Amino acid sequence: MNILDKIIHDKRKEVELRKSLIPTQQLEHSILFERATISLATQLRQSTSGIIAEHKRRSPSKATINQNLNVQDVAIGYENAGVCGMSVLTDAKYFGGSLDDLLLARASSNLPLLRKEFIIDEYQILEAKAYGADVILLIAAVLSSEEIKRFSEFAKSLNLDVLLEVHNEEELQKSLRPSIDMLGVNNRNLKTFEVSLDISKILSSYIPDDFVKVSESGISSIEAIKELQPYGYKGFLIGENFMKTDAPGEHAAKFIKDLTAL
Numbered sequence: 288m289n290i291l292d293k294i295i296h297d298k299r300k301e302v303e304l305r306k307s308l309i310p311t312q313q314l315e316h317s318i319l320f321e322r323a324t325i326s327l328a329t330q331l332r333q334s335t336s337g338i339i340a341e342h343k344r345r346s347p348s349k350a351t352i353n354q355n356l357n358v359q360d361v362a363i364g365y366e367n368a369g370v371c372g373m374s375v376l377t378d379a380k381y382f383g384g385s386l387d388d389l390l391l392a393r394a395s396s397n398l399p400l401l402r403k404e405f406i407i408d409e410y411q412i413l414e415a416k417a418y419g420a421d422v423i424l425l426i427a428a429v430l431s432s433e434e435i436k437r438f439s440e441f442a443k444s445l446n447l448d449v450l451l452e453v454h455n456e457e458e459l460q461k462s463l464r465p466s467i468d469m470l471g472v473n474n475r476n477l478k479t480f481e482v483s484l485d486i487s488k489i490l491s492s493y494i495p496d497d498f499v500k501v502s503e504s505g506i507s508s509i510e511a512i513k514e515l516q517p518y519g520y521k522g523f524l525i526g527e528n529f530m531k532t533d534a535p536g537e538h539a540a541k542f543i544k545d546l547t548a549l
């Protein structure tokens with residue numbers, strides 16, 4: 288079993304247990320369920336920097352990144368830095384995150400928030416909404432074309448944006464549909480952890496213009512972004528490069544200042 292198979296195997300059990308603890312109706316009656324969501328896709332189309340900054344404590348590829356930060360401070364820092372949106376890892380076992388992290392980020396900022404999760408069931412989309420997300424991630428490598436259709440249409444019915452993540456052309460071809468707002472190309476292969484910005488460059492030509500293009504992972508320099516912009520990328524998802532520092536918000540602020548000054 289590769290790491291992605293393991294994550295999904297564990298996730299199926301976790302979701303069944305969650306469903307038994309908190310019924311769907313309870314999620315639907317939470318205060319945040321009524322909140323008007325913010326469209327990350329719209330923000331990215333208008334932005335000059337396009338930075339989506341992530342809260343990530345650890346990952347299977349990197350072990351510990353930073354365990355000492357407070358998610359609320361990180362959210363406030365990112366917002367002050369002028370990022371377009373924030374991604375919050377909610378997987379506990381492999382990334383050290385939680386739905387409470389999402390809730391705390393919501394409580395302390397007005398940024399569009401992405402629930403960064405391995406979504407395999409509609410229930411997790413209801414959770415995303417109930418805990419304050421504006422966007423969900425769907426990973427093509429672990430979903431059928433039918434599931435991508437069902438989950439993305441369900442998310443749209445809740446006014447959530449959908450970021451669909453792909454890593455190769457086959458995943459891209461099976462996924463394109465009108466209920467998807469943003470196409471994320473993951474430069475990291477989730478099965479082998481290999482990272483290459485070339486993946487974004489190669490796949491860009493297959494992505495129709497109606498989707499906002501986002502390049503994800505392994506981005507650590509202004510040069511990388513300048514290199515990707517001519518391929519039509521409007522969004523750049525950055526985690527480790529900010530999170531490995533003592534003050535991710537300050538680091539993001541300097542990054543955005545340098546990026547937009549050039």
Ligand SMILES: O=P(O)(O)OC[C@@H](O)[C@@H](O)c1c[nH]c2ccccc12
Nearest residue numbers: 473503504505506524525526527528
């Ligand atoms: O820390 P990085 O290399 O900047 O990457 C951030 C983000 O792209 C990465 O965390 C990610 C992209 N797709 C995912 C899917 C699940 C978990 C995590 C991810």
